[in-house]
Amino acid sequence: xxxxxxxxxxxxxxxxxxxxxxxxxxxxxxxxxxxxxxxxxxxxxxxxxxxxxxxxxxxxxxxxxxxxxxxxxxxxxxxxxxxxxxxxxxxxxxxxxxxxxxxxxxxxxxxxxxxxxxxxxxxxxxxxxxxxxxxxxxxxxxxxxxxxxxxxxxxxxxxxxxxxxxxxxxxxxxxxxxxxxxxxxxxxxxxxxxxxxxxxxxxxxxxxxxxxxxxxxxxxxxxxxxxxxxxxxxxxxxxxxxxxxxxxxxxxxxxxxxxxxxxxxxxxxxxxxxxxxxxxxxxxxxxxxxxxxxxxxxxxxxxxxxxxxxxxxxxxxxxxxxxxxxxxxxxxxxxxxxxxxxxxxxxxxxxxxxxxxxxxxxxxxxxxxxxxxxxxxxxxxxxxxxxxxxxxxxxxxxxxxxxxxxxxxxxxxxxxxxxxxxxxxxxxxxxxxxxxxxxxxxxxxxxxxxxxxxxxxxxxxxxxxxxxxxxxxxxxxxxxxxxxxxxxxxxxxxxxxxxxxxxxxxxxxxxxxxxxxxxxxxxxxxxxxxxxxxxxxxxxxxxxxxxxxxxxxxxxxxxxxxxxx
RNA sequence: UGGGGCGUGGCCAAGUGGUAAGGCGACGGACUCUGGAUCCGUUAUUCGGUGGUUCGAAUCCAUCCGCCCCAGCCA
Numbered sequence: 357x358x359x360x361x362x363x364x365x366x367x368x369x370x371x372x373x374x375x376x377x378x379x380x381x382x383x384x385x386x387x388x389x390x391x392x393x394x395x396x397x398x399x400x401x402x403x404x405x406x407x408x409x410x411x412x413x414x415x416x417x418x419x420x421x422x423x424x425x426x427x428x429x430x431x432x433x434x435x436x437x438x439x440x441x442x443x444x445x446x447x448x449x450x451x452x453x454x455x456x457x458x459x460x461x462x463x464x465x466x467x468x469x470x471x472x473x474x475x476x477x478x479x480x481x482x483x484x485x486x487x488x489x490x491x492x493x494x495x496x497x498x499x500x501x502x503x504x505x506x507x508x509x510x511x512x513x514x515x516x517x518x519x520x521x522x523x524x525x526x527x528x529x530x531x532x533x534x535x536x537x538x539x540x541x542x543x544x545x546x547x548x549x550x551x552x553x554x555x556x557x558x559x560x561x562x563x564x565x566x567x568x569x570x571x572x573x574x575x576x577x578x579x580x581x582x583x584x585x586x587x588x589x590x591x592x593x594x595x596x597x598x599x600x601x602x603x604x605x606x607x608x609x610x611x612x613x614x615x616x617x618x619x620x621x622x623x624x625x626x627x628x629x630x631x632x633x634x635x636x637x638x639x640x641x642x643x644x645x646x647x648x649x650x651x652x653x654x655x656x657x658x659x660x661x662x663x664x665x666x667x668x669x670x671x672x673x674x675x676x677x678x679x680x681x682x683x684x685x686x687x688x689x690x691x692x693x694x695x696x697x698x699x700x701x702x703x704x705x706x707x708x709x710x711x712x713x714x715x716x717x718x719x720x721x722x723x724x725x726x727x728x729x730x731x732x733x734x735x736x737x738x739x740x741x742x743x744x745x746x747x748x749x750x751x752x753x754x755x756x757x758x759x760x761x762x763x764x765x766x767x768x769x770x771x772x773x774x775x776x777x778x779x780x781x782x783x784x785x786x787x788x789x790x791x792x793x794x795x796x797x798x799x800x801x802x803x804x805x806x807x808x809x810x811x812x813x814x815x816x817x818x819x820x821x822x823x824x825x826x827x828x829x830x831x832x833x834x835x836x837x838x839x840x841x842x843x844x845x846x847x848x849x850x851x852x853x854x855x856x857x858x859x860x861x862x863x864x865x866x867x868x869x870x871x872x873x874x875x876x877x878x879x880x881x882x883x884x885x886x887x888x889x890x891x892x893x894x895x896x897x898x899x900x901x902x903x904x905x906x907x908x909x910x911x912x913x914x915x916x917x918x919x920x921x
Numbered sequence: 922u923g924g925g926g927c928g929u930g931g932c933c934a935a936g937u938g939g940u941a942a943g944g945c946g947a948c949g950g951a952c953u954c955u956g957g958a959u960c961c962g963u964u965a966u967u968c969g970g971u972g973g974u975u976c977g978a979a980u981c982c983a984u985c986c987g988c989c990c991c992a993g994c995c996a
Contacts (some may be wrong), residue, residue: 393996395995427996431996441931485993493992494923494992495924496924496992497923497992498923517953526994532994539924541923541924542991543924543991543993545943551996569993569994571996574996590993592990592996593925593990593991594924594926594990596925597925617927646991669935670933670944672933672944676927676933677926677928678932678933680933681931681945681946683946684933685945686945688945690958694958695958699955727960728954728957728958729958758956771955772954803954813956814953814956815955838932882955883956884957885957906957911956912956913956
């Protein structure tokens with residue numbers, strides 16, 4: 357089945373799967389899963405994992421599960437479960453009827469723990485956290501056996517049962533795997549399988565006071581669900597021997613764990629701790645602040661799921677730590693929105709234009725195409741009148757070299773309408789331009805003249821009498837540096853917060869068709885960028901978030917440091 | 922200085938012994954009723970370094986260097 361994304365070469369994971377299929381492992385089945393812990397909102401990094409797992413299931417005609425890894429009730433909340441499901445659906449990913457929770461398996465996991473005890477492969481340990489750390493040894497020194505390591509099976513069974521019944525205090529006992537305290541892999545030094553934790557679980561309530569650890573829960577959950585390829589990130593590579601040990605010790609169906617490298621993104625942070633800090637301490641307005649790299653933030657910013665998916669596909673998968681360029685993400689939205697977004701005219705920083713030779717009370721309704729990239733998008737009518745707004749930045753008294761826009765005496769085209777020429781800039785006491793007096797050429801109706809004369813600049817405009825007042829939020833990167841963690845000793849990533857990451861313009865003038873929006877509508881504001889109506893929009897007072905600017909070769913040229921001749 | 926990984930252009934990334942894909946970016950130029958879009962060029966004599974094997978090495982061997990992860994009763 358061909359994918360709907362651009363064809364990218366296969367990655368090392370698909371190569372491994374190809375080989376498994378070739379040798380008939382797993383009976384040729386492919387079954388993946390995405391196992392989020394519901395302790396935060398999904399971000400672009402999770403989107404990569406979802407895309408990978410779901411994409412593989414789709415490409416191999418396999419299945420994809422969503423399973424919440426909810427084994428730590430002290431950090432997990434229903435709000436996160438809900439947001440995660442909404443975000444995954446938004447990404448266009450479907451787990452069909454396969455929504456699972458590790459907590460669904462607590463009963464089975466408990467049974468299996470007793471099986472391990474009976475096989476002499478697990479024991480109850482009375483060491484407290486500090487003692488256990490001491491016994492564990494260090495990276496270069498082996499650990500020592502716990503004094504409780506050789507308890508009888510009967511005693512272990514009894515103790516574990518009593519742990520479950522709540523006879524012991526939190527932290528006083530653990531169930532540990534009996535593996536090897538001298539293993540060079542620290543994860544194999546009798547890892548904890550169960551801990552006592554009196555916390556109300558968002559799904560099982562107070563049914564349990566012991567909870568399984570990730571290493572014990574994850575592989576068995578994969579096994580229960582018949583997962584074939586359990587794809588996770590590099591930091592779990594050291595855990596694979598433990599993943600394998602549990603499954604083998606239990607003698608149950610054994611999936612293959614495969615690790616890949618997560619990617620960072622320039623100008624943002626993806627660590628859960630930092631994201632939560634940004635939200636809790638109000639550096640942003642919430643998880644869905646359009647500056648956040650969360651899926652909900654990208655959505656509110658105006659990104660499309662197609663663009664996010666394409667971004668993931670273009671980056672590919674590897675085992676090398678890397679930092680993806682934010683511009684790559686922006687290129688993906690631009691490409692997608694260029695094809696789909698309806699073009700509209702919105703003046704962000706308006707200045708009044710009065711066309712002296714245009715009849716006072718006349719209004720013409722001009723045809724404008726909605727999307728030159730897509731004729732099927734149709735046309736709409738735009739009112740044109742004697743008084744208009746244009747972008748203040750589009751007028752320069754002293755035009756620099758290469759300037760195409762308005763300046764005294766220079767003729768420009770108003771998109772879809774007429775050629776105009778400015779003859780006077782009216783200023784206030786402070787010397788600020790408040791009005792541009794212009795004349796128009798009636799023969800230029802529709803944007804061209806019989807004599808075919810060329811005008812270099814084409815400006816967007818809005819009829820003053822028909823304009824809709826709008827708020828436009830211009831977003832930039834949340835951080836000033838490609839790597840926000842790049843700070844001098846003693847510094848903090850928050851030192852790199854960009855104070856100009858949000859600039860709200862409340863005097864914008866939009867064409868009349870934009871008066872009533874619900875939020876979520878995406879447009880291209882001609883010559884400026886892609887914008888998305890925000891849910892803060894009210895009737896007659898739309899609010900827009902800038903998704904991304906249009907490429908601006910003039911801005912680049914003009915701002916180029918002198919040198920250029 | 923224990924164990925596990927990783928090092929290909931500014932950023933991602935193909936490549937698995939036969940003489941360095943692609944995308945993003947950057948830089949030129951064409952075209953244009955969005956300085957948008959589109960188009961067309963340019964952008965690694967070289968694959969972390971050094972030796973070696975081979976007719977031939979980014980790919981095999983040796984050695985060195987650099988970066989990441991692991992000492993939670995987090996995931």
